[in-house]
Amino acid sequence: MAEPLPDLIEELVSDAQNEDPAAVLTTLASEDDVSIATVLESLPVELRISTWEGLPRDRKIDVLVEMRSDPREILIDATPDTEWALMFADIEAESLLELMDSLPSRLMDLAFKALDEQQQAFFREATQFTDSEIGHWISHEQLALPINAKVRDALRLIRRNVPSHSDTIFLTNRSGQFSAAVKLTKVFGAPEHVPLVELTIENMPVLKVTDDTTVASLQLQRSGFASLPVVDDNNKLMGRLDVTSASELVNENYERQVMASAGMDEDEDLFSPVAKSARNRALWLGINLLTAFLASWFIGMFEGTLQQVVALAVLMPVVASMGGIAGSQTLTLIVRGLALGQVTKANFRALMMKELKVGGLNGVIWAIIIGIVASVWFSSAALGIVICLAILVNIVSAALAGVFLPVLLDKLKIDPALSGSVILTTVTDIVGFVAFLGLGTLFLL
């Protein structure tokens, strides 16, 4: 590990101010691809482009592969076509798969022609799968031998070349179907004439090309192997998934979840151009505006009441926010449970009952506290009772919505991490305002 990234970023920024970036560029070029990508993403656009131009050409594709799409596309747009022809000289199918969503079609054509025949075949094969299927992400460099091979054959294979993340040799039958795997370390201890089938691993996990990307990657992370074989529907060995790819895919999935909670995607650039960034976020603001106007419309139905009891207007945020928080707690728990496969038809009822009880208990406690505070603040016992009931109603409906909503969205194939919270707060806002102002109309006028 060279110097920590924040230091490097600071040096780049300050050297740029001194107009002598050469020294820092040399330091940067000694870092690994991921670190260079991270540093580039941290730089304002102009400095990012000038730093990019100063990188050694043979690193550029590998660095681009490690970047998020938005900051990456800024560099792609800034690179002239003559440079691309040279950069693509050694490109492989795996890198092109990572870049395909960012490259304009003329560059895709250029890059595809630069692949050799086998790499072109790998590329075509991978693009038969969506990026949520593990078949899209497999690598083809692997140790594989026929099922009747002996330790001697394995040793010869290993001495030639061992691709990274190889801790096993895959054995296939004549039709290329996966049969079994042998640990490399077993091979070294064994006499040369022993058939490999005598050394195979019991219960070797096997992935299918159509397996969900995140599920398959988590399975590999847990398995303790450095890579797992990936087969097609006919059990034919198609390639393998390795731990570095798996952890990238898992981490990306988590990042997507975190960013989705604010209506952004994981490719959002720290320094994207202002217009683009504003556009990216405008949709979420717009959706939210519609839900806010909807809530306002419900409040508007009680204009007369508000005019007479202005305390209701003062306390509205309390009712809405308690429901929103209680609901989002339930929602977050259920969304995680769905992602882990822990929330199912079988335990749904039990879960709902438990969340209702938790909501009821917290509802009663906070309703009473808030009721007392409100009645003292506005010297009105009736107002205290009204807000008390409204809070109780809102927290309990929030719990119900928090359980039902994500399960429903999941059934409809809508990501509950993205749209769950905006729908939930719409529900809790409206239920809260209507309960509070409705009860106020009944009991306070």
Add this chain to the structure above:
Amino acid sequence: MAEPLPDLIEELVSDAQNEDPAAVLTTLASEDDVSIATVLESLPVELRISTWEGLPRDRKIDVLVEMRSDPREILIDATPDTEWALMFADIEAESLLELMDSLPSRLMDLAFKALDEQQQAFFREATQFTDSEIGHWISHEQLALPINAKVRDALRLIRRNVPSHSDTIFLTNRSGQFSAAVKLTKVFGAPEHVPLVELTIENMPVLKVTDDTTVASLQLQRSGFASLPVVDDNNKLMGRLDVTSASELVNENYERQVMASAGMDEDEDLFSPVAKSARNRALWLGINLLTAFLASWFIGMFEGTLQQVVALAVLMPVVASMGGIAGSQTLTLIVRGLALGQVTKANFRALMMKELKVGGLNGVIWAIIIGIVASVWFSSAALGIVICLAILVNIVSAALAGVFLPVLLDKLKIDPALSGSVILTTVTDIVGFVAFLGLGTLFLL
């Protein structure tokens, strides 16, 4: 891979209803530890305990290790002391480190005594580090040889036993300091008399015991190695971090971030007892209530205005929520940047300027749209201008707060993922209400 987990959970629940759980238990016991842990976490408490009791005793500690604290503690409380004595028979320091926060002290004593002398030493060593230092999580099973060893020595070592996730042999000098590492696959190709120092890896990354857990784990994930050596301040080889531990630590960190956004921790149990669950969530509701009352108090300063212009009360949620959403987008982006080490002193100013411009642009656009809608809805151009200005002020201050707040919290060593959003929405609520009602007081009365 046996059957998918949701099926297994459903079978367990329905078999329990038929009062014949034996068959499903056999299926469950054939799964790996993580899957069993996941299934147990998905079961309502009583069924969870009865399923747990039916598991083979020699799997129980390994399954407990894979569970989250809250659901795990329910099983710990339900297990009699006589059973523990038998379960602890083969426990190792690493498992005990995972369980130490969940076990009551009498069970900790019992387990510690069951460790052999070396394991006790490992345990003591690890507990010198907090769980945010990688020294807490290292394993001690490793391939290590003196710096002057030859290929012959390496082959002898490997034939004896290769711990999982070993793709390198560590070389140490006489004082036990880490000197270099050699790839296992290099050893196999080389003649027996070659000194290992001739085969060493250039630029092998080395972790320090005091490195941050997540940073070190991410570094290993990227390195492409199956494990990395971990040294102390004097460069003494203390152990190693392997990819399975690293991915568990990284995934746990992401989960903590997701759960923190709703004020929960990652150990929250789907089926924790109602009282416990209500208590866990009450603190967050309470904090939120204080901020809601604070917002109400600010609204209360404008009671007179609200009474005269009730439309202000109707539109309050629109102003507050647009600021909240815009601010949380900036906040989420900056929190991720901080976590990745991408937000630093050097680029802070540039980031702030960019977010201000994005906020300004979205602020102007949405302020005009909302101003038009409001003036048409309430047939009042003045009201339209008031809400237009209030939205603009609120979205721009939200952008500022979204940049400053997480950086400030990070400096104060407070997790911005946990407390950022609650403070941010307090700011945007108050700024929104005061701007809207204040401008309303000035221009509409």
